[in-house]
Amino acid sequence: MITSKDALVLLLAGGVGSRLNILVGHRAKPAVPFAGIYRIIDFSLSNVMNSGMTRVGVLTQYKPLSLMRHIGGGEAWDFTGRTRGVKILPPRTGEKESDWYKGTADAIRQNIDFIEANPSQETVVLSGDHIYHMDFDAMIEYHRYRKADVTIGMMVVPLSEIHHFGAGIVDDDHRIVDWEEKPEVPSTNLASMGIYVFNTEYLLRTLAHSREEQDFGMHLLPRAIANDRVFAYPFYGYWRDVGTIQAYWEANMDVIREDSGISPQEWGIRPNIAADGRPMDRAPARFLAGSEVKSSMISAGCVIEGTVVNSVLSQGVRVAQGAVVRDSIIFEDSVIGKGAVVDLAICDKRVKINSNAVVGEGGDNTVPNIAFPEHLYTGITLVGKESRVPPGMKIGRNCIIHPKRDENDFAGGAEIIDGESF
Secondary structure, three states: OOOHHHOEEEEEOOOOOHHHHHHHOOOOHHHOEEOOOEEOHHHHHHHHHHOOOOEEEEEOOOOOHHHHHHHOOOHHHOOEEOOEEEEEEOOOOOOOHHHOOOOHHHHHHOOHHHHHHOOOOEEEEEEOOEEEOOOHHHHHHHHHHOOOOEEEEEEEOOHHHHHHOEEEEEOOOOEEEEEEEOOOOOOOOEEEEEEEEEEHHHHHHHHOOOOOOOOHHHHHHHHHHHHOOEEEEEOOOOEEEOOOHHHHHHHHHHHHOOOOOOOHHHHOOOOOOOHHHOOOOOOOOEEOOOOEEEOOEEOOOOEEOOEEEOOEEOOOOEEOOOOEEEOOEEOOOOEEOOOOEEEOEEEOOOOEEOOOOEEOOOOOOOOOOOOOOOOOOOOOEEEOOOOEEOOOOEEOOOOEEOOOOOHHHHOOOOEEOOOOEO
């Protein structure tokens, strides 16, 4: 008997994620660190593992190296063994950039040989850049019960946000009867989660229909809804697309906020601490005399002498005496120097904020970033990987400090005002 656990999983992890700005300047969006010890893709991979599925293809494209190192051979999620495994599927790139994946459907089409080499009754297509907990086994059973050709995971979102998503209009049986792709004037608040179950034979037939159909939401789904059996699978749990700086910051804050609905440990989400040569056995976090920590997540290897409030600190972060970190996300092995202040900021790996510097100076959040007003507009400042902010430097709100800036780059300036990039 073919069970739902025999389904093949294709995990789309190649998007640029440009709205995350410098956080994706050197890594794929699914590889962005999250909640101290995880990466975004850990949620999808762990959901697959916890659903009992064992065959996974990960479709990569944009800056894939850190993602590939992180996934490795899939050991962290038990995807190793004679009948289980995870395979990285890059684009079949020739000499032309046009050979790269042109959309979600094109990405799957370029890997038909992988689908055919792993026979299955159903194929589950996921995105690798969402934060959620879901039982795919139950979704496949629902798909079979409905005798569907395609089943789409869907949830209610505020009408003000529906223009970011594909939206489905359903009948009383949850059959999708119409589709609106990122509608400006929506007819429904039921949004696609980017989670699909296809009958595998149906998927292969529909991919063969036309090579011009490159995207699920724009091309394949509207035709399927008009001609075949497409159903919505209602989802009521926590799910967030962390494709913007604001959404990414809010999801991290949800981890430390009571009753937010997100709980990676309870969900069984597994990180891969051993990836990238990182120490697996960092010492426990240390809280020295005079330190103060409130409503925060502090990871192993951190040393706290100053004050940390409502913040998420990855492994190995040091907060020196008199320093204050507030409403911020600090990536691995960063240092907040003596007397420094980091307020409403995201600092990438190995950043150093030197003594008495201020990141997030002032209280005016209304000046958006000049270069990227749609990315930074709520007061969050970004500090790029391995940048070093000089002692006493003042950096305002909605600012961007690009990666690998050092003290010499800041020579002659004592302040970067709101909305500036450097």
